[in-house]
Amino acid sequence: NAGVTQTPKFRILKIGQSMTLQCAQDMNHNYMYWYRQDPGMGLKLIYYSVGAGITDKGEVPNGYNVSRSTTEDFPLRLELAAPSQTSVYFCASSSGSNEQFFGPGTRLTVL
């Protein structure tokens, strides 16, 4: 099993550009999450999903959108990128147990 995979690993965006961060898991987990981590800080929940077709906002959803058309995939869309969105983005999944499995992260810089 590959676990949780994320692409791309790194990306530089210009202000106002848009992009989609990809996340996939092969563990058949219903629960998936998107977090951002700013330098020296903890993880903040952006959006989450409890199953295909069901998504909801987390603590910091502004400027982002998600979709969940399949159990495996949970892409995160950034519209009109801003410097404040410079961060490391982690995707995670869970079977509903107390353990979340994290992907390797996407390092995004907005200039």
Place this chain on the structure above:
Amino acid sequence: GQSLEQPSEVTAVEGAIVQINCTYQTSGFYGLSWYQQHDGGAPTFLSYNALDGLEETGRFSSFLSRSDSYGYLLLQELQMKDSASYFCAVRVVGSGNTGKLIFGQGTTLQVKP
């Protein structure tokens, strides 16, 4: 609101024991988790406490006191590879079956030879 407090940095020597504390203020509480993150890496799950008391897993133990809104992670026989950031995270009432977590800001542990 919800908040978690943990020390920003801890330093210890190889072979020693270190305790990383976490206090939380939440509107409700299911349990306390701990995650480890090496520099530049993904967080990995260490432990979860829903009930009061100590849970032991090898060199790592985690403790919870619900009445004191307090928990800690205890690392024994420290090794250089334990140098990492450690995050406490609470699963709060109202998260239902979503498994949503609120993370602390992390404690950076530096293990010295």
